[in-house]
Amino acid sequence: MARPWGVWTEQKLDVLAAYLHAFTTASKQAHATVYMDLFAGQAENVSRTTGDPVMGSAWRALETKPPFTKIMLFEKPTRAVGLEAMLRREYPERDLTVYPGDCNVNVAGALHALAGYRDAPTFAFIDQEGAEVRWTTLEQLGSHKTTRTKVELWMYFATGLLPRGLVRRDGSRNESFAEQVTAMIGTDQWCEIDEAKGRGLLSPAEARSETRNLMRWRLEKVLGYQHSLLLTLRNTRHSEMYDMIFATDHPVGRKIMEHLNRRARREQPGLLAMERLVRGDRRAEKEHGVVPLLAAADTRPSVATWDVNMELDETDPVRPPYRHPR
Numbered sequence: 001m002a003r004p005w006g007v008w009t010e011q012k013l014d015v016l017a018a019y020l021h022a023f024t025t026a027s028k029q030a031h032a033t034v035y036m037d038l039f040a041g042q043a044e045n046v047s048r049t050t051g052d053p054v055m056g057s058a059w060r061a062l063e064t065k066p067p068f069t070k071i072m073l074f075e076k077p078t079r080a081v082g083l084e085a086m087l088r089r090e091y092p093e094r095d096l097t098v099y100p101g102d103c104n105v106n107v108a109g110a111l112h113a114l115a116g117y118r119d120a121p122t123f124a125f126i127d128q129e130g131a132e133v134r135w136t137t138l139e140q141l142g143s144h145k146t147t148r149t150k151v152e153l154w155m156y157f158a159t160g161l162l163p164r165g166l167v168r169r170d171g172s173r174n175e176s177f178a179e180q181v182t183a184m185i186g187t188d189q190w191c192e193i194d195e196a197k198g199r200g201l202l203s204p205a206e207a208r209s210e211t212r213n214l215m216r217w218r219l220e221k222v223l224g225y226q227h228s229l230l231l232t233l234r235n236t237r238h239s240e241m242y243d244m245i246f247a248t249d250h251p252v253g254r255k256i257m258e259h260l261n262r263r264a265r266r267e268q269p270g271l272l273a274m275e276r277l278v279r280g281d282r283r284a285e286k287e288h289g290v291v292p293l294l295a296a297a298d299t300r301p302s303v304a305t306w307d308v309n310m311e312l313d314e315t316d317p318v319r320p321p322y323r324h325p326r
Contacts, residue, residue, distance in 0.1 A: 002044040005054055007271045008233040008241060010047060015231070015244075015260050016125060016154065017060040022256045023152070024066045027121040032069035034114060034122040035061045036141075036151070038103040038133060040073040043082040049275055057125055058083065062091050070117065071096045072110050074103035104134045111144050118146045126155040130165055131177070135186030135218075142223040149249040150225060157215055159208045159232075160240035166194070186222070189321050190214055196324035210322040212243050217318040219247045227254040228318065231261045234268065236276050 020035070027033050041056045055063070058073055071094060075083055080100035087096060097113070099106040114122075124141050126133050133155070141151045158165075165177045182188045190211055197207040216228040225247040232243050246257045 002046045002053075003042055004046055004048040006048050006235070007275045008235065010049075010054060011264055011267065011271060012127075012233060012244060013054070013057060013060060015264050016057060017064070018260050019154070019257060020061060020064040020068075020123065023121065023123055023253070024064055024068060026252055026256075028066050030121050032117050032120040033066075034070045034072065034117055034120050035064075035068040036072045036074075036110070036122065036124040037061065037127070038074045038107070038124065038137070039127045039129070039156075040075045040080075040083060040098070041127070042075075042079045043086045057127060058087060061125075062087065062094060062096070067094075069095060069120070070114070072099070072114075073097070074099045074101075074106055074110070077101055104132075104137045107137050107140055111140060114144070118144060120145075121149075122151040124151050124153050126153060128156050128158075130158055130161065131180040131184040134183045136183075138186075138219075138223060142225070150223075150247075152250070152253055153219070153225075153245075153247040155245045155247070156242055157212060157245050158242045159212045160242055162211065163194075163204070163207075185215055186218060187214075192324050193322050196322065199324070201324050202322075208240060212245070213318055214321045216245060216247075217321055219245070220318055223247070225249060227251075229254065229257050229261060231264055234272065236272050238272065 024033050037057050040058045045054045045056050046052065047054050058071070061068060061071055073080075073083070073087075073096070075098065077100040080098050084096075084098040087098070097110070099110055114120075122145065138153070138155075141153065144151055162181060166174050166181075168174050178191075181190060193202065193207050193210045193214070196202045197204060202210065212230060216230065219225050219228050226249045227247070229246040230243055231246075233241050235241050246253075246261075248254055248257070
C-alpha cells in the first residue's frame with residue numbers, strides 16, 4: 001500500500017534532489033561519488049495533497065545527473081525486498097546495493113565494502129522516523145573517509161516531535177524512547193533541557209532550540225564537522241514538526257545548502273497555505289457533496305507567486321550546550 005506524504009515531506013525531497021544534483025556536479029572531477037540512504041523507505045508513496053505518486057529519496061538519488069557511481073540503501077527487511085525489486089527493475093545497470101535490516105548494524109559492513117572509495121565524495125541521507133539512528137553510526141560515517149572532508153550528512157531530527165514520544169498514553173515517561181534519544185545524540189545532556197522545560201526554566205520553544213543546538217554542537221565539536229545548517233519543517237498550523245540538520249566540511253557544500261534552505265523557507269508559507277486549501281476542499285466535498293469549480297489542487301502557486309520578501313530565519317552559530325542552574 002502506498003504511503004501518503006504531506007507537503008513538508010515533498011519539500012524535503014525536493015531540497016534533497018536539488019542538493020544531490022549540485023553535489024555530483026561539483027564532484028564531477030572525482031573518480032567516483034557515493035550516496036548512502038540509511039532509511040530508504042518503501043517502494044510506493046503518494047502525495048497527501050494531490051494523490052499523485054511521489055518519488056522517494058532512492059529514486060531522487062538514482063535520477064541525479066551527473067549520476068552517483070555507487071548507491072547504498074538501508075531499510076527494514078519487510079520494506080527492503082519490495083524496494084530492491086522495483087529499483088533493480090527500473091535501474092538494472094546501476095551499481096546499487098540494498099541492505100535489509102538495522103542500518104546501525106549494517107553500516108560497518110557497508111563502509112568496509114567502500115574501502116576502495118574512501119577518498120570519494122560521499123553523501124549520507126538519514127531520514128529516520130524518530131530517533132532510530134545511533135551516535136555510534138554517525139561516528140562511523142564521520143571517520144570513514146581518508147580525505148580532509150568527511151561524509152556529508154543530512155539528518156532528520158524530530159525536535160518538535162520528541163516531547164510526544166517521551167510521554168506514554170497513561171502520562172508516564174517512556175524510558176525506552178528516552179534511551180533511544182540518548183543513543184542518537186550520544187549523551188544524556190538533552191535530559192537537562194527536558195528537565196528545565198518541566199521546571200518552567202525554559203519555554204517549549206526555547207527547549208526545542210536548545211535541543212537542536214546540542215545536536216549541532218556535537219556534530220561540530222565532537223565529530224569535527226566544520227559547518228552545520230538547520231532547516232525547520234512546519235505543519236499547516238505552522239507548528240515546528242522536525243528539523244533537517246546538514247553537516248559538512250566543505251565551504252561549497254555549505255554555500256549550496258544555505259541557498260536551498262533559504263529558498264525552502266520562502267516557499268514554505270505558500271505550500272502550507274495550499275495544503276490548507278486542499279483540505280478545506282475535501283471537507284466541503286465530504287460534508288456537502290460540493291466540489292469547488294476550481295479545485296485548490298489544480299491551482300498550486302508557482303515559485304514566482306510565493307512571498308519572496310518574507311523575513312528569513314537564518315541559522316545561528318552553535319553555542320555551548322545548555323546547563324540549567326542547580
